[in-house]
Amino acid sequence: AGGTDRSVTVDTTAPTLALTAEPATYTSTATPTLSVSSSETVTYTCQIDGGAWQACAATTTTVELAEGQHTVVIRGTDASGNRTSVSSTFTVDLTAPGATITAAPADLTQGTSARFEFAASEPATAQCRLDDRAWGACEGAITFDALADGRHTFALKVRDRAGNDSTIVTRSWTVDTTSPTITFSTQQNRLVNSRSAAIAFSSAEAATFSCRVDDGLWAACASPFAPTVASDGAHTLRVQAVDDVGLVSAVALYTWSVDTLAPSASISGAPAGFSKDTAIAVTFAAREPGST
Secondary structure (H helix, E strand, O other): OOOOOOOOOOOOOOOOEEEEEOOOOEEOOOOOEEEEEEOOOOEEEEEEOOOOOEEEOOEEEOOOOOOEEEEEEEEEEOOOOOEEEEEEEEEEOOOOOOEEEEEOOOOEEOOOOEEEEEEEOOOEEEEEEEOOOOOEEEEOEEEEOOOOOEEEEEEEEEEEOOOOEOOOEEEEEEEOOOOOOEEEOOOOOEEEOOOEOOEOEEEOOOEEEEEEEOOOOOEEEOOOEOOEOOOOEEEEEEEEEEEOOOOEOOOEEEEEEEOOOOOOEEEEEOOOOOOOOOOOOOEEEEOOOOOO
16 A cells, blocks of 8 residues: 655744733732733733633733732743743832921021921832922922022922822921011000000011010010000100011100190280270180190
8 A cells, every 4th residue: 555645843942922011110000911922823821920820812901900019921832832931020009109298497487498308108209399380300308598588388299119199298388587567556746635545556467566665664565555654745655576586676666745734824915894895805825835
């Protein structure tokens, strides 16, 4: 009987696989996608964290993974049964980092420079902003100089290695380099008929006051101030203010005069006895200027 020829291909070479897409070392995606290419036609199986092998495709998305480190292995098997595999190890991080300001200026300060120190709850990059300026990269600490008087706000946010963003944290404070000024709301240079007075004054900012009447001693006071003087005549109230950061105002002066004596009047010219005239002239005078 005649023989039959049969051709047999021997293949002992494993296919070559290459990862073409994989998660970053840290990812905020619980179902990452991986892609692989092969030097020849293969069937794919996948394994997650040493579990059972499952059929998969050249591009595969994992089941939902818990936070933590994971390893995905993709295996390719050619028609001859030769196998090779590639793997990807990554960490799933779904939790936003915390940002904390650890050092900042006092709420009210004379300083025109401000230094802030801050930290993140895990390795992260930080961005900082002052008031309405643009966000900028910062690391560990930042100083702002030449600050104007007024209220300022520092803002901080951080982003972890997986791309999770923290909430924005802020700290506000006030720069005050201007001494307070005192304004009197009671009319100056008044003439009053009482040795007790009520004198009102104010400052444009929060302040404590000290008062001094004539040559007396300085003492704490508040508005309205009600001094009692010992004598008639001209008197002077001096007021000074100190604001919450310790800046001292110039001394403000308030003057007034006290007259508690009734004026006297005298008649210097008038008809004597009886007169038949229906119109008479009487001359009189007050002994105090300004009397009516």
